[in-house]
Amino acid sequence: MKNEILLGDEAVALGAVHAGLSAAYSYPGTPASEILEYLVRASEGGRTFTAVWSVNEKTAYEEALGVSFAGKRSLVSFKHVGLNVAADPFMNSAITGANGGLVVVSADDPGMHSSQNEQDSRFYAQFARIFCFEPSDHQEAYDMTRQAFDISEELGIPVMVRMVTRLAHSRSSIAPREARAQNGLRYGNWKDWTLLPANARGRFKILLDKQAEMVKLSESLSFNKLELNPKDRSLGVIASGIGYNYLRENLAGMNPAPSVLKIGSYPLPESMIARLFEHVDAVLVIEEGYPLIEQGLKGVFGIPGKTLKGKLRGELPLTGELSPDIVRKALGLAPLPVRDAGKVKLASRPPQLCAGCPHADTVKALNKALEGRSGSNVFSDIGCYTLSALPPYSAIQTCVCMGASISMARGGSDAGVRPSVAVIGDSTFAHSGMTPLLSAAVADTDMTVFILDNFTTAMTGGQPSYGTGENLLKILEGLGVNKNHIRTIEPLPKNLETNVRIIKEELDHKGLSVIVAVRECIQETRKKRS
Amino acid sequence: MKQDIVLAGVGGQGILSIAFVIDNAALAEGLSFKQAEVHGMSQRGGAVQSHVRLSSERIWSDLIPRGAADMILSVEPLEAFRYLEYLRPDGIVVTSSTPYVNIPDYPPVDSVLAGIRNAGNCAIVDSERIAKEAGTSKAQNTVMLGAASKHLILKEETLRRFVEALFRARGEHVVQANLKAFELGRIAAA
Numbered sequence: 029m030k031n032e033i034l035l036g037d038e039a040v041a042l043g044a045v046h047a048g049l050s051a052a053y054s055y056p057g058t059p060a061s062e063i064l065e066y067l068v069r070a071s072e073g074g075r076t077f078t079a080v081w082s083v084n085e086k087t088a089y090e091e092a093l094g095v096s097f098a099g100k101r102s103l104v105s106f107k108h109v110g111l112n113v114a115a116d117p118f119m120n121s122a123i124t125g126a127n128g129g130l131v132v133v134s135a136d137d138p139g140m141h142s143s144q145n146e147q148d149s150r151f152y153a154q155f156a157r158i159f160c161f162e163p164s165d166h167q168e169a170y171d172m173t174r175q176a177f178d179i180s181e182e183l184g185i186p187v188m189v190r191m192v193t194r195l196a197h198s199r200s201s202i203a204p205r206e207a208r209a210q211n212g213l214r215y216g217n218w219k220d221w222t223l224l225p226a227n228a229r230g231r232f233k234i235l236l237d238k239q240a241e242m243v244k245l246s247e248s249l250s251f252n253k254l255e256l257n258p259k260d261r262s263l264g265v266i267a268s269g270i271g272y273n274y275l276r277e278n279l280a281g282m283n284p285a286p287s288v289l290k291i292g293s294y295p296l297p298e299s300m301i302a303r304l305f306e307h308v309d310a311v312l313v314i315e316e317g318y319p320l321i322e323q324g325l326k327g328v329f330g331i332p333g334k335t336l337k338g339k340l341r342g343e344l345p346l347t348g349e350l351s352p353d354i355v356r357k358a359l360g361l362a363p364l365p366v367r368d369a370g371k372v373k374l375a376s377r378p379p380q381l382c383a384g385c386p387h388a389d390t391v392k393a394l395n396k397a398l399e400g401r402s403g404s405n406v407f408s409d410i411g412c413y414t415l416s417a418l419p420p421y422s423a424i425q426t427c428v429c430m431g432a433s434i435s436m437a438r439g440g441s442d443a444g445v446r447p448s449v450a451v452i453g454d455s456t457f458a459h460s461g462m463t464p465l466l467s468a469a470v471a472d473t474d475m476t477v478f479i480l481d482n483f484t485t486a487m488t489g490g491q492p493s494y495g496t497g498e499n500l501l502k503i504l505e506g507l508g509v510n511k512n513h514i515r516t517i518e519p520l521p522k523n524l525e526t527n528v529r530i531i532k533e534e535l536d537h538k539g540l541s542v543i544v545a546v547r548e549c550i551q552e553t554r555k556k557r558s
Numbered sequence: 559m560k561q562d563i564v565l566a567g568v569g570g571q572g573i574l575s576i577a578f579v580i581d582n583a584a585l586a587e588g589l590s591f592k593q594a595e596v597h598g599m600s601q602r603g604g605a606v607q608s609h610v611r612l613s614s615e616r617i618w619s620d621l622i623p624r625g626a627a628d629m630i631l632s633v634e635p636l637e638a639f640r641y642l643e644y645l646r647p648d649g650i651v652v653t654s655s656t657p658y659v660n661i662p663d664y665p666p667v668d669s670v671l672a673g674i675r676n677a678g679n680c681a682i683v684d685s686e687r688i689a690k691e692a693g694t695s696k697a698q699n700t701v702m703l704g705a706a707s708k709h710l711i712l713k714e715e716t717l718r719r720f721v722e723a724l725f726r727a728r729g730e731h732v733v734q735a736n737l738k739a740f741e742l743g744r745i746a747a748a
Binding site for chain 2: 277352375
């Protein structure tokens with residue numbers, strides 16, 4: 029087969045297709061969106077699998093789990109914080125086990141390029157006691173995802189592939205292999221899949237009994253590789269995922285060369301680690317994300333007679349993304365000479381709302397309506413509109429997680445915040461806004477909720493949204509929001525005065541109001557024009 | 559044989575289109591390549607950069623180390639300046655002189671260009687004027703690719719082939735305008 033140019037995310041997707049994928053589910057989120065985007069395009073191209081944008085990550089996970097129950101191979105993918113949303117089915121799927129291969133891709137965002145934290149998904153894999161791959165390059169992303177399906181079926185567990193931004197959004201060429209056929213229908217056993225306490229206890233025991241086998245598996249995989257330098261015992265390096273690339277980038281400059289253990293899967297290949305420690309006096313651990321490997325090795329007391337270097341001792345930073353330069357320094361190498369750039373003050377160019385963005389008109393109207401109401405607070409959510417926290421708008425005061433605007437505004441209102449305002453987009457509302465709005469509607473909480481309906485999931489590149497248009501208005505009525513206080517505005521500069529008046533009326537209402545600001549995302553409008 | 563290039567510009571300027579041409583040309587010429595790019599929140603009108611690494615050997619890091627870049631190729635002068643710390647002392651800056659002003663504190667463009675000139679080898683090209691001359695003001699990225707082409711380790715012929723491939727779907731007129739933009743950019747940088 030011909031080599032293909034793919035993003036790391038797309039290499040994962042193609043690996044799944046060639047592993048005999050029957051269905052894939054996801055909710056958009058940077059840096060994971062391109063996995064399902066690729067699969068949607070591929071399935072439109074006549075392939076015979078299902079590729080669906082789900083309403084949220086929990087739903088996506090459960091949809092994939094249903095495919096696995098039925099004996100077929102399924103992929104579920106999302107960004108790292110998406111796994112928080114899917115944590116309930118994720119943890120329990122380790123207990124039910126997988127019937128058809130179930131692979132969960134969680135894409136971490138070290139450095140928080142587009143995220144509110146930099147949590148490390150490997151801890152989730154460890155928590156659930158499942159097997160986890162961590163690719164270092166595109167070929168591994170493809171190969172590991174393929175193999176993850178086989179392992180999932182052999183061990184009867186879900187398998188995680190942990191991605192990070194730099195690999196997810198890097199392009200390179202890979203060599204694909206012949207595709208495997210899809211599985212036929214083969215239902216799971218009801219006792220394995222019905223987690224009544226009596227069944228679940230038995231299933232958990234089975235999961236625990238597989239742990240030793242998983243360690244052996246890691247020791248047998250070529251993705252984990254130990255290279256001892258027989259001539260030197262001073263330093264060993266354990267490097268996982270793309271941390272291994274940063275080590276190799278700098279290795280040529282090291283004399284003597286350190287002994288190296290490359291890590292590509294978890295649970296860790298324990299015997300390889302033991303052999304490395306027998307051979308060297310000091311070990312540096314290079315891993316992207318939290319110090320999972322390092323912390324495990326250190327324990328409470330450390331390793332007697334050996335020095336353990338890494339993020340806990342400070343050779344590498346605990347926050348942010350690794351880079352070849354940071355690793356270079358940790359290896360004790362001098363920085364490369366750079367060109368003298370002189371002294372020009374560099375203005376930063378932060379992301380901002382696009383020219384003509386409907387959100388800009390909505391927050392301008394909201395700001396104007398709130399003038400003179402000194403006790404107000406605007407609880408916001410995850411989406412492009414979060415950028416209205418920055419000047420010139422400075423319109424919002426919170427952004428925590430998907431859906432939190434509405435529930436926090438309710439809590440704020442209960443605590444006495446007046447006016448208490450929530451701002452949420454249509455896709456985020458469908459994802460996690462409906463349940464808190466139901467709760468606020470039942471209580472008729474004194475608050476004003478803005479739903480910014482731009483017909484799409486804009487920030488991640490325009491994936492479909494389900495809580496939009498007429499459907500959204502029906503949902504609001506169905507949730508029990510008083511019809512007289514469901515108002516619609518069109519956020520355009522020419523409508524500013526009208527919109528401010530409507531917003532003021534609803535801010536004055538002592539009870540729940542929902543204002544739907546309806547105008548298509550300017551990027552989507554442009555796409556249609558071109 | 560290796561070449562590390564920092565591509566720079568502002569979201570929407572077509573940095574990733576330049577990357578598409580270079581990636582495909584590299585694959586066609588049998589070189590290894592890795593190309594790290596930025597998606598998501600940071601794309602919204604913000605600074606955008608992409609690290610492109612080409613080599614006849616295996617490439618490890620997706621990111622170019624500071625001080626290792628052979629070229630900064632930028633569609634915007636302030637963005638070229640932003641990444642000077644990545645450039646080797648003997649590397650080259652190929653940049654547009656046309657500022658993209660969407661921030662209140664954009665420094666005087668002359669001081670930015672002077673800073674780039676003072677730092678060493680550079681080719682500064684008026685991409686806006688040249689793109690208009692080629693027939694489409696949208697082709698500033700292709701102008702800059704043409705300007706860089708003399709210094710790339712890829713064949714001019716292969717680059718042209720993928721400029722064509724990139725714009726084929728938009729019709730012959732757009733293809734021809736971009737090929738002309740490439741050619742004029744190449745001449746302007748000479």
